Amino acid sequence: MSYPHHSNLNLLQKEAVESIGGPVLIIAGPGSGKTRVITSRIAHLVKECEIAPHRIGALTFTNKAANEMKERLLPLLGEDAKNITAGTFHSFCASILRRDGPVLGLDRNFIIFDDDDQMKIIKDCMKEHNIDPKRFTPRGILSTISNAKSLLIDSKSYNETKADYYQEIVSRVFLRYEEILNRSEAVDFDDLLLKTHTILTNHHQVGEYYRERFLHLMIDEFQDTNISQYAIAKQITSKHRNLCVVGDPDQSIYSWRNADIRNILSFNTDFSDAQTITLEENYRSTKTILEGAKVLISKNTDRVEKDLWTKNLGGNLIPVLEGFNEENETDKVLREVGKLLDSKEFNLSDICIMYRVNAQSRSFEMGCQRYGIPYQLIGGVKFYQRREIKDLTAYLRLLLNYNDDVSFTRVVNVPPRGVGQRTLGELSRISRTHNISLFQSINAILDSEYEDKIVETQLGPRAIKSLSAFRDLIWNIKSLLQTQNIVEIIDTIISETGYRKLFHEDEKSEERFENIQEYRSSAEDYLHMDHIEALTAFLENIALVSDLDSMSESSENITLITLHQAKGLEYPAVFITGMEDGLLPHIKSIESGEPSELEEERRLFYVGMTRAEKRLYLSRSFRRNFWGGSEPSAPSRFISEIPRKLLQITEKESVSHKQDNARSGYIKPTKKSATPSSKKTEAAKPLNNLKATSRSRVKRNSRKSKELNPTSLPNLNTGDKIRHHIFGDGIIINTTTVNSDIQLTVAFDKETGIKKLLASIANLKKLPSK
DNA sequence: AATTAGGCATTTTTT
């Protein structure tokens, strides 16, 4: 990065760093050294102004940004850096609630419900109220509720102000939804903010603590904060009035998540004495890239003008790659990637491929595997959403909190232990009549009473026995928390609940096991803590930490990422793919007819473009795959909004020549339909391994792995004895080639039986045959 | 109670 040296901030940056009395608004254009300004400002506060580090708060959009900030502060401040409160709004609020939640009657060990959990509850509530999910979609109702909460409207006030039939329906669900959350000692994402705000506002003593404590508060990505976040910030800084917000209205891309761009636009009105500093010098991109982005964003009517400029060189034109279908688009993009790598000007980690929707990633994943380009996929199907992971998490949540009905329902019959629909229905009936959790309902049934009221049930002795056994199971494991740490508890759950059995079922068992292993090892970070605390922290981490946060920067692979997640990142070379009307801008925004939605799509593209330092590529396809079929798609209207002179449209025939002549280490000319190569040494990971490694784990199938393979993979033949880290010892009874990998059929002991394993991932040790 | 078959909606972006 070509930032000026620390001691050498530009005048405006310096002003931003040193303006420390009262409210400050920093409008920071892309690449204007925003992060630098924020860290320098904090360092300045601590070193020059002698502000105690723990009295400074810095709130960011992602945990990754927060961690980066802390890392950058470390050389400047040393140990003091660790005492700065830095995190996302959500994690910040979670810590306030862990400390002060009890004033609202919230248990300190509350659980955080994710999107999945929320949907389950919404659906239950709707069923309870006989609301037709065809007429009112659960998703829609949830988003209405979430919207209300982010405007600081709770279920009670919503109910009081409901104005039409739809709101009447929502209100019923909302009220019930809140009851269930309360009963479950759980909060959702919006509650973290809403409840924090309530405490700060209504509980004077607690509020004063935070108002007194935070002498300075800074907020990054302010254009993407919502009303409740802004309200919290105002609350906290109402005493010392040192609120510094940093953002760029042109990069506001989260309105669908209730972010309100008015926060930043009207900041100056809210604080009439606010200083405003606008950073317009761009240190990141070439003139060409910046000019293209500027012209594009100027097409938005609803915005505040900025005059971005750069001293950087003009740089290359922006190529527009055109493929005749999705696969061909991918091909062209990856060939360009290959050229960049061959030029030695770019490393793998310098290159990023961006797209509008996650579904587009698949094609690039497969492409990378074909070409042997190591890649890192951010997001996609979330690791923590995998079934086995959710199951295990549900068990852990139950240990902490018996009243978590969502988790209860999830695992009470997993693996099957004789608690079926009927039993569950009866439990839920009792839970409703007495307003107690499902788990408590078991107690009520077994005791035949609840708070002196007789509880009657029609359940047979078999069902009652099953329920009682389940209760004992959970209780027993819970009591082990005294002596066992979190990792041991996970192991205990797997063995004691009989969950292990599920691993022996199908060909997915391998994948499941690997996921569990990873889960288990991520729990190891918490071993130093008290067991209960560790459990709480681990579960909070699962809820609040995203894939993006754990993405690696240094490792040697290219990055595949959505445009939304790319916010705040930068790469020497960026490919923005799927430049088609319907994809970018997305069809939903076109169909909505709202100009504001189209403008947000434009901002999204703008964010993508401005991530690029030296090279920017656009790509599109003439056809796009939908649900099986493919349909013609027109070029994105945004392409024509970039001045033609900045673009480089692919020449016609010369392309194929270049392809043939390409003597690239990464580009191996292959025939269209054929799988890359049938040579076993190629060892590209098989496609079915994709799913197993979807978290931002690094996939390596570079030339490197080609060399490594013969050594790491002993020459395995039928009849060889091997050892597997999970299944134990076995004998190979067959070998076949699948997708340029070797599939081994191995007979293990009686209990495990016969397994099919892929040589490249099974990590087998060959045992000497006597 | 557990398993299976058939119908259906699904794809925007995520703390």
Next chain:
DNA sequence: ATGCCTAATT
């Protein structure tokens, strides 16, 4: 095409 939900079957 796939995965989720409901209904029907054993």
